[in-house]
Amino acid sequence: MRAEWKCMDPEAHMRDLTSSFLELIRLAATDLPAEVEQSLQTAQAREAPGSAAAGALETILENVALARQNSTPVCQDTGTPIFYVKYPEGWSTRKLRDQIRQAIAQATALSYLRPNAVDSISGKNSGNNLGDDYFPTIHFEETEEQTLTADLMLKGGGCENVGAQVSLPNAQLGAGRDLGGVRKVVLDAVHKAQGKGCAPGILGVAVGGDRGSSYYASKEALFRLLQDTNPDPKLAALEEQLTDEANQLAIGPMGFGGETTVLGVKVKSMHRLPASFFVSVSYMCWAHRHRSMVVDGADVTYS
């Protein structure tokens, strides 16, 4: 192990990534991932020509192209910046945190981000998007890899507000402690959200955990690509059924009524206490702004 250490660039873990984080933020805020855009295009083709739903999706797609072209935010609610950083042994999370926070303040000054950090007691907006330790949200994890990966999601308030967490069993929904119960919770949450989460949305669903870890995992699920299939066949089938059935609710884009209410559902299972069975639903708006950055030596790549 010691020898390997010496082979590594001794400066590697000292690198200042502030400008790279700034580019990651700019991309996330202004350039919607191609697969989300394609999914919106497919949705638009499904709506009746001339309908309010088709018009909404047409406007959305026009806006996506314009934001990319002008490097302006896709949505003015640039949300809570949620970072997941996987770093090789030896990097300083304290320094990385400082660099991320600096990049956030710079991105705000450059109008890639709206100042969004509000002191809950005084009501004062910090003006630079830096709040306490929880704003921006940064999760660190050490990895065995030699590369550093940073994933960023910008999650707006409108969709965050329509998230839901239910402790099963739930008599009102007739939902028991099984996947059938999970299904009912998710469909009910989509119904309650109506168009308020900026449908068509993407759902991150966690089954199990405690209240905190469950919501956390429901957001992690949103980092999966829309087109990937859950490796667990039971969960893959549930994801497919939920996508189909959520669309049968016919809430439609913006809640105008229509064929597409969700673009996809991603389910993650977790261990739980014998006494607890939580289902947590994180609703992500159509503007699913998430980007990744990989730092490999001197190379930085974005996807």
Add this chain to the structure above:
Amino acid sequence: MHSLTIPIPDEAIRELKVGDPVSLSGVMITGRDTAHKWMVETFVKKTRPPEGDDQEVYEALKDLLAGGAIYHCGPVVAGLDTKEYRFVAAGPTTSTREEPYQGDVMHHFDVKAVIGKGGMGPKTLAACQEVPGVYLHAIGGAASLIAQSVQRVLTVHKLAFGVPEAMWVIEVKDFPAVVTMDAHGASLHAEVETRSKANLDRLLAAELR
């Protein structure tokens, strides 16, 4: 497509029906959570006394809102340091949070158009019939596109509320929206809610495949 110019006459409001696309031009203000709470507490219900520049801003708002439009929006604004403000991204925010206040604000200031997303509830729908007024739905998230219809930022009130919550006075041209609540008691949101509830009940009666 209905072209509306602010201030909007009552006849133009009554002509609008749910589903109509509209294009709005003129001077409007943004106002969301903090602004609505402040307006209602200070000037409608008067549960707190005016302080600082409250009265001055109120006088300005009375002129702007009579026959006017209020936009639920917390924009991204450039030029904060030079005060040469420019809207960079300006889509609507979720309107339902203003449901406790909106009807009172519409009545008090004679607001004709409330612009936002996600729709509003029965109190606002009743105010739309009484004032008369309409709820105009802008496309959520279409922030860069909508910002292009903002020709100028004329001034800003209550910047101390923070950039998203401040009341920005903007001149818009061809601002795109759809009528989803009209002055005749119709609400697309109530319709979709009822229809989707029937679909939900049908789905909940069935089990996992």
